[in-house]
Amino acid sequence: MPVPIQELCARLGILRIDDLDTDEFEGGLVTDAKRSEGTILIKRGGEPRRRFTIAHELGHFLIAHHVPDQPGRFLCKSSDMLRLTAKEGDRRQRREVEANRFATLMLMPPHLLRGAMAAFREPDLQHVLVLARDFAVSKEAAARAYVQYHPEQIAIVVAGNSRVQRCYRSLSFPAIICGVGSPVPARSHYHSSPHRPNVASNIAACSPDLWIDVKRDLRAPSLYEQVYLQQNGFAMILLRLEAVPEESAEERRLDEGWRHRFHSGRR
Ligand SMILES: [Zn+2]
Structure with missing residues (x-):
């Protein structure tokens, strides 16, 4: 840890990771139809954010059924990086949700995360x-x-x-x-x-x-x-x-008795 995401990209067919010179998008991926190789583009920013964007774009590269909006070019906004649910039938949204899940699993693999969480009470x-x-x-x-x-x-x-x-x-x-x-x-x-x-x-x-x-x-x-x-x-x-602890039978009986007296106006 941390997971060497740039090194993994290099081993998986990403030739370069370049800066993206626009504020409109958070990240992008330029690749061919067969996904034989790709270039990831990322907006300048803090290291944790860049790592997530790289992992997200690697997801688009590796998940074969992800189809870009324009041939050979995925472009993702910062709202895409936060997307956790998709409207039914919206393929673009579903693609972004899947890339985010992929990025989370890559950067925080469950077995490492469980190990880290075990130390917390x-x-x-x-x-x-x-x-x-x-x-x-x-x-x-x-x-x-x-x-x-x-x-x-x-x-x-x-x-x-x-x-x-x-x-x-x-x-x-x-x-x-x-x-x-x-x-x-x-x-x-x-x-x-x-x-x-x-x-x-x-x-x-x-x-x-x-x-x-x-x-x-x-x-x-x-x-x-x-x-x-x-x-x-x-x-x-x-x-x-x-959570409220389960009421004991005695408590419930007292409670109900009180409610009954309250509603019937007696004291
Ligand atoms: Zn995306």
């Missing part, structure tokens, strides 16, 4: 930073992998300029009620006490209904937040859900 954004450093990927790519591989119910919300930009959650984490583009809830710890940039905050309890739908007649689960502010106006907010 309680969910903590510090771990995301360790993964990003060790695998030389962006913090966001590391965050996506972290929620996917962590055994607990967690989610990471990416906020930009106080608004929700993207949400990544583990399979067991319920839907987040703040849609993309909506402001980070006013009572979130994101807004409280000035956070020091590039330092993960303490993990603190918050009201669960800030982020998830809490059923009225069920006991509310516990939700915890941790905030990591970056210098460019972006932040990651880790959400950790602690």
